Amino acid sequence: MSHFSEWNNSADRQREHHQQQHHQSHMAAGVHYPQQQPYHPNSAPMSTAPMSGDMQVMSSSHQYSQQRGVVGGGAPQSAHYPPSNSPAHYNNGQQQPTAHPQASVPCGGADQHQRGGYANGGAVGGGGGMNGHRSSGREQYDDEQRRRRSRSSNGNRVGQTTGSSPAGRRGGGGGGGGLSNGDYPPNPDQQQANQFHYPAGGVANNVTPPSTDAASSGGNLAQSSTLDATQRRPAYLLHRDLVIGKGSYGQVCIASRGEAEGHHSNKSGKRKKFACKCVMLRNDPKYIAKLQEEVNVLRELRGHDNVIRLFDVFCVDNELFIITELGRGGDLFHLLTTHPKHGVTEAYAAKTVAEMLSAVSFLHSRHICHRDLKLENWVLESGKDVWSPLKLIDFGLSTHYTPGHRLSRVVGSSYYVAPEVLKKSYTEACDLWSLGVIVYMLLSGAPPFYGRNDEAIKASIVQGAYTFPHELFRDVSDDAMAFVSCLLSYSIEYRYTAEQALTHPWLKVNCDPDQLQHCKDGARGVSSISDGVGLDVNAMQM
Numbered sequence: 074m075s076h077f078s079e080w081n082n083s084a085d086r087q088r089e090h091h092q093q094q095h096h097q098s099h100m101a102a103g104v105h106y107p108q109q110q111p112y113h114p115n116s117a118p119m120s121t122a123p124m125s126g127d128m129q130v131m132s133s134s135h136q137y138s139q140q141r142g143v144v145g146g147g148a149p150q151s152a153h154y155p156p157s158n159s160p161a162h163y164n165n166g167q168q169q170p171t172a173h174p175q176a177s178v179p180c181g182g183a184d185q186h187q188r189g190g191y192a193n194g195g196a197v198g199g200g201g202g203m204n205g206h207r208s209s210g211r212e213q214y215d216d217e218q219r220r221r222r223s224r225s226s227n228g229n230r231v232g233q234t235t236g237s238s239p240a241g242r243r244g245g246g247g248g249g250g251g252l253s254n255g256d257y258p259p260n261p262d263q264q265q266a267n268q269f270h271y272p273a274g275g276v277a278n279n280v281t282p283p284s285t286d287a288a289s290s291g292g293n294l295a296q297s298s299t300l301d302a303t304q305r306r307p308a309y310l311l312h313r314d315l316v317i318g319k320g321s322y323g324q325v326c327i328a329s330r331g332e333a334e335g336h337h338s339n340k341s342g343k344r345k346k347f348a349c350k351c352v353m354l355r356n357d358p359k360y361i362a363k364l365q366e367e368v369n370v371l372r373e374l375r376g377h378d379n380v381i382r383l384f385d386v387f388c389v390d391n392e393l394f395i396i397t398e399l400g401r402g403g404d405l406f407h408l409l410t411t412h413p414k415h416g417v418t419e420a421y422a423a424k425t426v427a428e429m430l431s432a433v434s435f436l437h438s439r440h441i442c443h444r445d446l447k448l449e450n451w452v453l454e455s456g457k458d459v460w461s462p463l464k465l466i467d468f469g470l471s472t473h474y475t476p477g478h479r480l481s482r483v484v485g486s487s488y489y490v491a492p493e494v495l496k497k498s499y500t501e502a503c504d505l506w507s508l509g510v511i512v513y514m515l516l517s518g519a520p521p522f523y524g525r526n527d528e529a530i531k532a533s534i535v536q537g538a539y540t541f542p543h544e545l546f547r548d549v550s551d552d553a554m555a556f557v558s559c560l561l562s563y564s565i566e567y568r569y570t571a572e573q574a575l576t577h578p579w580l581k582v583n584c585d586p587d588q589l590q591h592c593k594d595g596a597r598g599v600s601s602i603s604d605g606v607g608l609d610v611n612a613m614q615m
């Protein structure tokens with residue numbers, strides 16, 4: 074859900090539309106807020122930094138500010154919350170939950186290490202005990218998400234389509250719209266309608282540039298990452314009706330490897346499925362350059378276990394197709410928002426964060442800044458196991474950077490964007506701030522910074538004050554909060570790098586040692602999955 078507002082007016086309009094859509098999105102499912110907090114005057118926008126109008130924001134939530142206005146009057150700016158601070162320390166007189174089961178679980182059920190269930194158990198965590206059902210804030214947010222998903226029939230990222238489309242199934246039912254019964258991703262073998270066959274071998278020959286200017290770039294996009302025209306490439310069936318996501322610049326559909334070209338299906342006889350991002354090309358050099366960068370980054374990062382794998386890129390009739398590995402488990406936003414509890418277990422959060430840090434450390438070691446880290450941009454590999462590896466997607470705002478040089482373009486998503494980004498002078502450390510927001514949300518189900526609208530959210534972020542409300546963090550360890558604080562450090566001097574964060578005691582205590590070591594290895598670019606294993610020749614040559 075990235076946005077490229079500076080590209081042109083058309084992109085601006087798309088962004089506005091997208092913001093509206095996403096505004097609805099964050100108002101709905103499962104991300105939760107302290108209950109019926111009175112709006113605290115101190116939480117009113119207090120931005121001292123220029124709040125640039127060109128921020129490429131994701132969303133805003135009126136409910137956030139209404140529910141969580143107390144934040145502004147809470148903890149001090151850029152505070153490091155020491156482990157010694159008990160969660161109660163951050164209780165700002167909030168109502169206590171009426172019930173208080175011990176552990177939240179990643180996907181429902183009593184065992185916090187329980188696996189599976191995401192795909193098979195109906196809605197994620199369906200019926201699982203929540204840490205004290207805290208009604209209004211979270212329910213309002215749930216409503217918001219349901220509205221978002223049901224109304225976002227033309228452009229929202231999740232649940233964009235209606236009816237029986239997969240996206241509609243995912244989002245339309247709100248909490249009940251989980252990836253249940255194995256219907257996500259949809260099975261193309263059972264849905265043959267509206268298929269298009271791309272490409273019928275030798276796609277390089279099929280490239281039809283959109284215009285003179287875009288022609289070279291568009292051609293490069295395809296040719297630079299794939300094969301020369303003499304090599305035959307796999308043909309894909311693109312299932313345009315099987316939409317799994319929509320972003321501001323295109324939609325993502327299921328693609329499957331066609332058998333007509335002699336490529337083998339997998340052992341079960343089913344075609345291998347992929348995600349295919351479809352983007353209409355425009356005669357706009359900036360637009361093309363961004364797509365080029367996205368593809369370059371994807372290609373460069375291939376091989377890391379927690380980065381979505383690029384398989385193919387090609388153009389057909391002014392449309393660019395980016396074929397990647399399919400994250401069958403949906404994204405973390407979906408997971409969290411269909412979870413009836415506010416937050417996941419610490420064990421699950423720690424596993425998740427370790428994988429995120431591994432990927433981000435890997436990115437940074439290659440001098441790539443993602444700039445749009447958020448729950449929505451992490452997908453689970455498996456639809457049957459919530460403990461399956463996470464994969465980072467959407468490199469639309471990613472950029473190569475020169476160490477020591479500051480970036481200035483204001484991009485990102487509201488709630489997650491770092492304060493220094495809003496101040497137009499930042500480094501790759503902005504990704505760690507965003508991860509801090511993600512961890513906070515995973516643990517509590519609520520964002521640390523919020524507001525009535527985007528401006529208020531940005532103001533809250535620039536102010537930098539956040540709390541660990543007892544109501545939401547009563548079951549969260551001090552170590553976990555200390556970890557969050559290391560990432561949500563206002564000063565980037567004190568903010569942990571991804572590598573440093575991987576050594577934090579909270580991860581050591583809560584992660585499986587082997588998995589943590591694997592993440593550390595991945596951070597250094599040592600992956601157990603060697604490039605090419607299980608991949609086709611074409612993918613290996615990219």
Ligand SMILES: Nc1ncnc2c1ncn2[C@@H]1O[C@H](COP(=O)(O)OP(=O)(O)OP(=O)(O)O)[C@@H](O)[C@H]1O
Nearest residue numbers: 074075318319320321322325348398399400467469
């Ligand atoms: N490989 C994938 N596996 C599963 N789902 C995916 C995959 N790629 C994308 N999606 C889904 O499609 C959505 C849109 O994809 P993506 O964010 O890459 O598109 P975009 O046009 O860049 O959107 P944005 O407006 O956020 O930039 C994602 O949020 C995700 O839900």
